[in-house]
Amino acid sequence: MTFFERLAGRIDAVDSVVSVGLDPDPDRLPDHLADRELPRWAFNRRIIDATHEHAAAYKPNAAFYEDPDGWRALAETIAYAHGKDVPVLLDAKRGDIGNTARQYAEVLDGDGLDADAITVNPYMGRDSLEPFLAREETGVFVLCRTSNPGGADLQGLELQDGEALYERVAALADLWNRNDNVGLVVGATAPEELESLREQVPDLPFLVPGVGAQGGDAEAAVEHGLADVPGVDPQVGLVNSSRGIIFAGEEAGGPGDADPDAYYRAAGESAKRLKRRLNRHRDG
Numbered sequence: 001m002t003f004f005e006r007l008a009g010r011i012d013a014v015d016s017v018v019s020v021g022l023d024p025d026p027d028r029l030p031d032h033l034a035d036r037e038l039p040r041w042a043f044n045r046r047i048i049d050a051t052h053e054h055a056a057a058y059k060p061n062a063a064f065y066e067d068p069d070g071w072r073a074l075a076e077t078i079a080y081a082h083g084k085d086v087p088v089l090l091d092a093k094r095g096d097i098g099n100t101a102r103q104y105a106e107v108l109d110g111d112g113l114d115a116d117a118i119t120v121n122p123y124m125g126r127d128s129l130e131p132f133l134a135r136e137e138t139g140v141f142v143l144c145r146t147s148n149p150g151g152a153d154l155q156g157l158e159l160q161d162g163e164a165l166y167e168r169v170a171a172l173a174d175l176w177n178r179n180d181n182v183g184l185v186v187g188a189t190a191p192e193e194l195e196s197l198r199e200q201v202p203d204l205p206f207l208v209p210g211v212g213a214q215g216g217d218a219e220a221a222v223e224h225g226l227a228d229v230p231g232v233d234p235q236v237g238l239v240n241s242s243r244g245i246i247f248a249g250e251e252a253g254g255p256g257d258a259d260p261d262a263y264y265r266a267a268g269e270s271a272k273r274l275k276r277r278l279n280r281h282r283d284g
């Protein structure tokens with residue numbers, strides 16, 4: 001079964017296209033976790049308990065786990081998410097020469113990690129992505145038009161034929177999709193590009209980050225982020241929010257130490273609110 005078939009099943013089961021970003025910034029973790037052996041894992045576990053009913057996927061960003069304890073926290077997190085039937089997309093933005101890329105691809109099932117999908121950087125070209133593309137059951141989301149303020153610096157450059165670089169990336173990603181496992185990363189902060197890319201590559205699901213803390217356009221994210229993948233129902237795609245969900249408890253009354261239950265409940269409520277907001281545009 002392809003990743004997108006599995007994702008469609010999950011979207012259908014929870015009626016949600018919300019990707020909950022698990023970016024457990026150590027500076028923002030509640031103090032009551034400080035004495036835990038793996039505070040990031042303890043935090044993620046509570047967040048997963050609070051949000052899984054609304055999560056189509058979890059998206060841990062590798063940057064928050066790149067140390068020995070972090071790797072263990074990530075492995076526990078992925079296994080726990082799977083225990084709740086939620087697929088995991090590792091946001092690692094990989095891409096390197098073939099020999100190194102093969103090693104990076106091992107991370108998807110080596111060292112106790114078992115991610116279902118990964119983000120990759122196309123800058124080094126097809127061979128740098130081949131070890132990921134070849135994995136028929138793994139979703140591969142290619143960075144196309146990113147959500148950061150500098151996203152257009154390179155990605156918006158016009159090529160000789162007038163095509164923008166991000167459009168060329170989308171065209172290449174479409175060619176690379178021989179295993180029906182390729183999607184694009186397109187930021188919610190670039191709604192016009194979201195719309196035009198959806199027209200250009202109607203079959204490719206998008207991972208759309210940038211709603212919530214980055215202030216992107218949630219409606220455009222869901223209107224254009226979802227794809228009609230042939231043979232797959234319902235439409236597939238993911239709209240991600242990380243800080244806006246996992247740290248929602250900070251707004252609900254402080255760092256979470258006075259009332260940890262209320263703190264994590266706020267994350268669940270935030271995920272549910274985003275799901276409902278997005279669903280208004282999915283259904284309409």
Ligand SMILES: O=c1ccn([C@@H]2O[C@H](COP(=O)(O)O)[C@@H](O)[C@H]2O)c(=O)[nH]1
Pocket residue numbers: 021023061091145146147148185186187209210211212213214240241242243244
């Ligand atoms: O274009 C991109 C690609 C990846 N990201 C990642 O998504 C989350 C967004 O976090 P928020 O807290 O919801 O802003 C984070 O892991 C980014 O590295 C992105 O934002 N934009």
